[in-house]
Amino acid sequence: MPALPADIEPRLLRAFVAVAEELHFTRAAARLYVAQQALSRDVRRLERELGAELFLRSTRQVTLTADGERLLPYARRVLAAQDELLAVFRQARPLLVDLNSPGLVTGRRVLHRARELAPDCELMARYESGLTGAAELILAGRLDVSFGRFAGLDPALRSGLSQQPLRYEPMAVILPEDHLLAALPEAPLPVSALAGETVYAGAGNPRTPEWTDLASRLFAEHGIRLAPPLPLAVGDEEFERIMGKNGHPILAVVDFPPLPRTVLRPLVDPVPLSPVSLVWRKGLAHPGLAALRRAATEISRAQGWLRRPAQGWLPGVDSEAMRAGA
Incomplete structure (x- = not known):
């Protein structure tokens, strides 16, 4: 036989x-x-x-x-x-999309448009607060898509991921309302005004080292001190409490949601840029991902999100990564 x-x-x-x-x-x-x-x-x-x-x-x-x-x-x-x-x-399973934190505009707008483009797909929002933390979950199959600074990821993480450049988001600083710089007339704040200041940028947060690295590069060029690590705050109330207790200015982006008893000032001269990409696991095939990519392209073009200002600041590694992903 x-x-x-x-x-x-x-x-x-x-x-x-x-x-x-x-x-x-x-x-x-x-x-x-x-x-x-x-x-x-x-x-x-x-x-x-x-x-x-x-x-x-x-x-x-x-x-x-x-x-x-x-x-x-x-x-x-x-x-x-x-x-x-x-x-x-x-019947496509739900696609899990990390928006980093509630209130951030970039990812939320893309997700909203993708839901319009693919109404039969279930696109579920998650909030993992940082691309590094999200990337580890994406590679483990516990998350599908996130947004953030692709060049700031460890090469071992990048090797398993794909990206689509989405936005050069201008940075800002969040100042306690009683800070001397907050008393200046409402206008963009020159980066040089922060020289000698200690500014919080997530140091010690294991989920956001890509953001801390970007801040460190900016601060090193302009005499700004990086604030030491603080207790990891989970949730808006805890974040506001820790920041209020500490009193340091906070490096953020221009669309960061308002915090009580603070003022947000865009930074200029130069305009520091936070490069944002749509990031997903290599080989992922899902109609929801196709809708997200289409939405990202539509909104980015309509808003001019990938046009860099003449006085924009961006590390060379980020310029290279964004060009490679285009």
Whole structure:
């Protein structure tokens, strides 16, 4: 008896079942929308792989052999299971999209537009607060998409991810309302005004080292001190409490949601830029991802998010990463 194959292609079983039910090769071929020659070839191949004759053929009729009768109920069960599996996966699972933190405009706008473009997809928002933390979850299969500074990720993380550049977001500083710089007339604040200040930029937060690294590069060029690590605050209330207690200015982006008893001032001369990309796991195929990418392209073009200001500041590694992802 010949050795049985390790597996059998479902296509061959489907050909067998069609002929077994029709007992006619021409009708079975029409049912499967294939040529009769291709159908006959698949049946013969299945017979060779099983080492059994499945049909008795004559010029007048086709009948099942005893082996064919034995195979038929098993083949039907295998094909039913395959059809059930395919039906489940045709209904795309929810896509988990990290927006970093509630209130940030960039990711929220892209997600909202993607939901309009793909109303049948379930796009679920998550808030992981930092691309590094999100990237680890993406690679572990516990999250699908995030936003942030791709060049700031460890190369080992980047190697498993894809990106689509989305925005050069201008930075700002959040000042306690009683800070001397907050008393200046409402206007953009020159970066040089922060020289000698200690500014908080997430130092010590394991989920946001890409943001702290970007801040450190900016601060080193302008004589700004990086505030030491603080207790990791979870939730808006805790963040506001810790920041209020500490009293340091906070490096942020221009669309950062308002905090009580603070003022937000965009930074200029130069305009520091936070590069934002849409980031996902390599090889991910999902209609929701396609909608997110289309939404990102639409909004980025309409808002001019990838136009860099003439006085924009951006590290060379980020310029290179954004060009590579374009």
